[in-house]
Each structure stands twice: as structure tokens, then as C-alpha cells.
Amino acid sequence: xxxxxxxxxxxxxxxxxxxxxxxxxxxxxxxxxxxxxxxxxxxxxxxxxxxxxxxxxxxxxxxxxxxxxxxxxxxxxxxxxxxxxxxxxxxxxxxxxxxxxxxxxxxxxxxxxxxxxxxxxxxxxxxxxxxxxxxxxxxxxxxxxxxxxxxxxxxxxxxxxxxxxxxxxxxxxxxxxxxxxxxxxxxxxxxxxxxxxxxxxxxxxxxxxxxxxxxxxxxxxxxxxxxxxxxxxxxxxxxxxxx
Ligand SMILES: C[S@@+](CC[C@H](N)C(=O)[O-])C[C@H]1O[C@@H](n2cnc3c(N)ncnc32)[C@H](O)[C@@H]1O
Numbered sequence: 667x668x669x670x671x672x673x674x675x676x677x678x679x680x681x682x683x684x685x686x687x688x689x690x691x692x693x694x695x696x697x698x699x700x701x702x703x704x705x706x707x708x709x710x711x712x713x714x715x716x717x718x719x720x721x722x723x724x725x726x727x728x729x730x731x732x733x734x735x736x737x738x739x740x741x742x743x744x745x746x747x748x749x750x751x752x753x754x755x756x757x758x759x760x761x762x763x764x765x766x767x768x769x770x771x772x773x774x775x776x777x778x779x780x781x782x783x784x785x786x787x788x789x790x791x792x793x794x795x796x797x798x799x800x801x802x803x804x805x806x807x808x809x810x811x812x813x814x815x816x817x818x819x820x821x822x823x824x825x826x827x828x829x830x831x832x833x834x835x836x837x838x839x840x841x842x843x844x845x846x847x848x849x850x851x852x853x854x855x856x857x858x859x860x861x862x863x864x865x866x867x868x869x870x871x872x873x874x875x876x877x878x879x880x881x882x883x884x885x886x887x888x889x890x891x892x893x894x895x896x897x898x899x900x901x902x903x904x905x906x907x908x909x
Pocket of ligand 1 (some may be wrong): 687689690712714715716718719720737738739740758759760761792793794795811839859
């Protein structure tokens with residue numbers, strides 16, 4: 667491992683505290699600021715390997731209830747520390763997996779007797795590809811992954827360029843029917859739910875943020891302290907999915 671990595675403050679802190687990656691501190695900071703994962707929540711963590719966000723998500727559930735589903739294109743074992751039986755992983759490509767498949771993995775006992783809405787309270791995406799050293803191409807690929815995450819969360823990939831009117835930020839009606847066929851909304855994220863997505867700043871990122879504003883009552887840009895100084899990586903946090 668490179669010396670720069672071995673002496674990195676957040677790498678050492680992660681190792682000392684039992685997190686499998688320094689990225690844990692990014693979600694911890696987001697969690698501290700926005701409390702996106704609440705006790706008992708259903709969390710979908712897209713791009714979960716090696717599992718540091720799974721650890722933070724599970725810690726944030728408190729003792730009882732809740733469910734965390736991690737999805738990654740690579741195999742990802744559930745980290746032993748901080749994760750328990752409520753954490754599950756699935757190896758799949760987020761650009762291809764279907765929302766209904768993810769919703770069907772929610773525990774049956776979480777379904778209420780009145781067949782209340784099934785879905786996730788939080789969708790996190792820390793997905794990134796291996797950068798190719800060409801920043802324009804990297805931005806394009808990161809936007810593709812961010813849009814895939816948005817498509818799973820709210821059923822829209824943020825690709826259409828129509829700008830929202832600041833005065834009327836109504837969500838667009840995109841498709842009829844939810845992931846399990848009974849909901850009134852597309853995507854796996856429940857109304858009132860939160861969305862965190864990583865992207866590389868560049869062409870298309872502002873438009874993507876504007877698209878998210880249609881779906882969330884508040885959208886914030888966040889660059890956690892654990893982000894490497896030279897990185898163009900940034901997170902968008904969308905709070906309270908609109909009905
Ligand atoms: C920075 S890592 C995530 C770190 C993770 N949040 C953690 O804290 O351990 C990015 C992950 O995105 C995954 N990824 C990239 N493209 C993907 C895709 N199309 N579908 C699912 N996962 C993908 C990579 O395999 C990689 O594990």
C-alpha cells in the first residue's frame with residue numbers, strides 16, 4: 667500500500683476504530699449533520715463494498731428494528747464489526763438491477779397488517795468507478811452512476827434538462843405504480859425518505875442537483891472533511907422525498 671495511504675489521518679482513524687474504510691467518516695459527518703438514517707430505518711446502500719457505510723448505517727439503526735441492504739457490483743462480505751443480522755448484501759450492477767427486486771428483499775415482518783407502503787427510508791450511493799485519469803470522462807461516468815442511483819431511488823435519472831421553476835417545485839409524475847406495483851410513486855424511496863449520492867463535480871452536476879429539487883424538499887451539497895483534498899468528489903443530500 668502506498669505510503670500516502672498508510673499515513674492518511676482518516677485511514678489510521680478508521681483502522682483504530684474498527685471501520686473497514688476511511689469512507690466511514692464521510693457518512694458519519696453526513697449523519698451528524700442531517701440524521702438521514704434514523705432508528706429502525708430501511709436503508710439501501712448502493713456501491714457498498716468494502717462495507718464502511720454498512721457499518722455506519724447499522725450503528726445508526728439503534729438496537730431494535732431496521733434493515734440495511736448493501737448492493738455492489740463486486741462481492742462484499744458484511745463486516746463483522748458494527749454490523750449484525752440486519753445487514754444483507756447483494757452483488758449486482760446498480761445500472762441493471764430492478765427497483766422491485768430490491769423492495770422484495772425487505773423483511774416480511776416489516777410489512778404492516780394493513781399492507782402499508784413497502785420501501786426504503788434512506789437510499790445512499792457512494793458508487794464510483796475506477797478513475798481513468800481523464801477528468802472529463804470520469805465526470806461523465808460518475809454522473810451515469812449518480813443517475814442510476816437516482817433512478818432506483820425516485821424513478822428518475824436526472825437526465826432531462828428541464829429546469830425547475832423556483833416558485834413551483836412540484837415533482838414530475840414519471841410513471842404510474844411503485845416498485846411493488848401498489849405504491850403511487852416510482853422508485854424504492856418512501857415519501858419523506860432521504861437520498862445521499864456521490865458525484866464528481868463537473869458538467870451536468872448542477873443540472874442533476876436541480877432535478878433532485880423536484881423530488882426533495884431540501885437538497886444540499888456536502889464535501890465531508892474525509893474527502894481527499896485533491897478530489898472533485900462531492901455529495902448531494904436530498905431530504906424528505908415529496909409525495
Ligand atoms: C468508494 S467505493 C464505496 C465505499 C463504501 N461506501 C464503503 O464505505 O465501504 C465505490 C463502490 O462502488 C461500486 N460500484 C461501481 N460501479 C457500480 C455499479 N455499476 N453497481 C454497483 N456498484 C458499483 C464499486 O464496486 C465500489 O465498491
